Amino acid sequence: MASAAIPVPANAEKKSSGTAVKKSVVSRTASPNLIHEDSAAAKAVRYFLIGISVLFIFVMMFLPLATVIKEALKQGWAAYKAAVTDDYTKSAIWLTIEATISALAINTVFGLFAAWAVTKFHFKGKKILTTLIDVPITVSPIIAGLIFVLVFGRQSVIYPYLKQAGIQIVYAVPGVILATVFVTFPFISRELIPVLEAQGTDEEEAAALMGANGWTIFTKVTFPHIKWAFLYGVVLCTARAMGEFGAVSVLSGHLRGKTNTLPLYVEVLFQGFEWVPAFAVSSILVIMAVVILVARNIFEHNAKTKSGGV
Numbered sequence: 001m002a003s004a005a006i007p008v009p010a011n012a013e014k015k016s017s018g019t020a021v022k023k024s025v026v027s028r029t030a031s032p033n034l035i036h037e038d039s040a041a042a043k044a045v046r047y048f049l050i051g052i053s054v055l056f057i058f059v060m061m062f063l064p065l066a067t068v069i070k071e072a073l074k075q076g077w078a079a080y081k082a083a084v085t086d087d088y089t090k091s092a093i094w095l096t097i098e099a100t101i102s103a104l105a106i107n108t109v110f111g112l113f114a115a116w117a118v119t120k121f122h123f124k125g126k127k128i129l130t131t132l133i134d135v136p137i138t139v140s141p142i143i144a145g146l147i148f149v150l151v152f153g154r155q156s157v158i159y160p161y162l163k164q165a166g167i168q169i170v171y172a173v174p175g176v177i178l179a180t181v182f183v184t185f186p187f188i189s190r191e192l193i194p195v196l197e198a199q200g201t202d203e204e205e206a207a208a209l210m211g212a213n214g215w216t217i218f219t220k221v222t223f224p225h226i227k228w229a230f231l232y233g234v235v236l237c238t239a240r241a242m243g244e245f246g247a248v249s250v251l252s253g254h255l256r257g258k259t260n261t262l263p264l265y266v267e268v269l270f271q272g273f274e275w276v277p278a279f280a281v282s283s284i285l286v287i288m289a290v291v292i293l294v295a296r297n298i299f300e301h302n303a304k305t306k307s308g309g310v
Contacts, residue, residue, distance in 0.1 A: 083277035092281070099241060119196035120201060142247065144247045191230065232299045
């Protein structure tokens with residue numbers, strides 16, 4: 001009995017040819033020497049984008065920083081030294097440092113606990129917690145300051161109890177620290193959460209099965225994986241705390257020598273037409289910003305190196 005011939009689709013040969021052409025194109029595209037890499041149009045686009053980026057960075061960063069340094073030294077080194085060693089300047093520096101260290105300490109503890117809870121446990125309200133962590137980013141700092149004034153000010157229902165206990169928050173140093181803590185709330189936890197989620201729980205579970213306690217698991221297993229992300233979050237938190245203006249401005253009351261941080265004191269000098277002292281004090285913030293920027297790049301590079309990145 002003769003077997004029937006199996007019909008071959010007419011376009012099968014065309015499909016095979018088309019597949020070969022596609023593979024050839026992909027092979028040429030994936031090769032190190034790209035077809036359009038050295039074309040005149042590609043070079044023009046590359047140089048145009050690089051030029052725009054350099055121009056933007058020069059106008060938005062280097063030019064303002066150079067102007068600050070130039071104006072700060074406009075009347076000579078003696079005037080600059082007198083401005084940065086003034087008693088009000090020293091008070092603003094110490095208050096800025098105090099608020100920054102306080103915010104860093106509080107948000108470090110909260111950031112570690114919040115990141116650990118969100119990534120290692122399943123519980124009701126996890127989405128609400130992660131949403132609340134992001135509130136300081138979405139709310140205007142000035143609005144946040146006004147909210148704290150309403151909560152802790154004279155019109156608040158808890159004000160009589162605060163007064164009886166001798167606690168003053170609004171227009172006092174605790175208010176400055178409270179505002180700084182609020183605006184820097186998410187930085188450390190938001191750096192840790194993605195790293196902990198990517199790490200998983202296998203290593204911690206293995207260590208627990210081997211008899212390790214919680215502290216040993218955290219210090220020997222978990223923290224080595226998150227230390228660069230943690231340090232990066234600390235740097236971001238520090239930078240944000242030192243430069244905070246809006247919420248602190250509302251809660252501080254601008255009491256010169258008492259509740260003025262460096263950004264607020266710069267505003268006071270500028271509004272008083274004291275140009276050289278204003279730029280001199282601004283230069284302190286510039287120096288701090290440069291130091292933090294260098295530290296951030298170092299931590300970011302180390303984090304990429306440890307994770308196998310370039």
